[in-house]
Amino acid sequence: MIWPAVDAIKQQISLLDYLQTQNWQPARRISRGRLMGVCPLHLDHKPSFLVDPLKNLFYCYGCGHGGDLIRFVELYHQVSFGEAMALLRRSRCGSLLSDVARFYQIQLHRHPEAAAYLEQRGIHQPQVIEEFAMGYAPGRCLRHWLITLGYSLGELQQAGLVNAAGLDSFSHRIVFPLEANLYGRAIGNAAPHRFLPGGKGGLYGWERVNHYSEVILVEGLFDLVVLWQAGFRNATCALGSHLNTRQLRQLCDGVPRTVYLAFDSDANGSGQQTALRLSRRLRQQGATALRVQLPDGHDPNSFFVDGGDGRQFQQLLERALP
Numbered sequence: 001m002i003w004p005a006v007d008a009i010k011q012q013i014s015l016l017d018y019l020q021t022q023n024w025q026p027a028r029r030i031s032r033g034r035l036m037g038v039c040p041l042h043l044d045h046k047p048s049f050l051v052d053p054l055k056n057l058f059y060c061y062g063c064g065h066g067g068d069l070i071r072f073v074e075l076y077h078q079v080s081f082g083e084a085m086a087l088l089r090r091s092r093c094g095s096l097l098s099d100v101a102r103f104y105q106i107q108l109h110r111h112p113e114a115a116a117y118l119e120q121r122g123i124h125q126p127q128v129i130e131e132f133a134m135g136y137a138p139g140r141c142l143r144h145w146l147i148t149l150g151y152s153l154g155e156l157q158q159a160g161l162v163n164a165a166g167l168d169s170f171s172h173r174i175v176f177p178l179e180a181n182l183y184g185r186a187i188g189n190a191a192p193h194r195f196l197p198g199g200k201g202g203l204y205g206w207e208r209v210n211h212y213s214e215v216i217l218v219e220g221l222f223d224l225v226v227l228w229q230a231g232f233r234n235a236t237c238a239l240g241s242h243l244n245t246r247q248l249r250q251l252c253d254g255v256p257r258t259v260y261l262a263f264d265s266d267a268n269g270s271g272q273q274t275a276l277r278l279s280r281r282l283r284q285q286g287a288t289a290l291r292v293q294l295p296d297g298h299d300p301n302s303f304f305v306d307g308g309d310g311r312q313f314q315q316l317l318e319r320a321l322p
């Protein structure tokens with residue numbers, strides 16, 4: 001059943017087009033129209049990545065990976081075959097996700113529980129809500145609205161917006177649009193973090209911060225938002241404490257910069273352990289990494305919610321450890 005769908009996707013999106021949407025550029029052209037460039041799948045320093053646009057295949061002489069478009073998406077976003085298919089379908093229907101994000105943005109202003117939650121997380125500037133295009137998923141209304149817009153139920157289920165029972169997947173969540181996904185933070189007792197199927201993508205808003213000589217890396221979007229509100233425009237977010245290959249590659253792009261790791265300071269020390277491992281890894285790749293020591297039990301969000309200010313956070317940056 002799935003193979004016609006695979007063929008359809010491959011006919012609609014060429015490997016080269018997809019690579020270019022991910023900012024891949026060929027370094028040189030070789031025989032039979034084939035292209036060589038830096039490999040997007042490993043930390044490559046010389047062009048090892050071969051693309052054959054006629055056959056729609058790739059092969060890397062550095063890391064040994066090769067295959068077709070779907071294989072590339074699996075490796076690049078570190079997702080399963082099914083998730084890669086979902087991601088590709090969604091890249092064709094980007095308007096669906098922007099329609100969803102716009103709907104959730106309107107809901108945010110209609111539901112006092114959402115505003116109350118944001119207040120509790122220290123978010124009080126309307127321009128911050130606007131900047132991050134934050135929205136609210138009340139549940140039980142997205143499906144109806146999208147069907148009114150002309151989307152089919154099947155499309156919504158494939159995108160993971162509606163579950164098998166026909167209900168909205170996101171319910172009672174603050175929603176942030178990501179580059180090819182949505183992140184939903186539960187405001188009630190449900191599992192706190194939720195994404196649509198597919199990878200979380202690269203570092204949040206990386207293209208807006210990668211020119212800074214100092215970058216602050218946090219785990220969560222609510223950490224990022226309060227830092228932004230306090231005037232730190234050079235912050236980015238990994239959407240979790242584990243960085244995927246793409247995020248690591250972004251931090252180790254050879255541009256000299258200092259990365260401040262402002263991870264959660266949990267009681268059991270796991271956030272700090274993760275930061276330590278990551279700082280070693282970044283240093284091995286030639287980046288400068290420093291660990292910010294937040295007071296015990298705090299993350300950047302709770303630091304600001306509990307009365308910390310920009311000046312105090314700046315002092316923590318100055319005292320960060322290698």
Ligand SMILES: [Zn+2]
Binds near residue numbers: 041044049063065
């Ligand atoms: Zn490679």
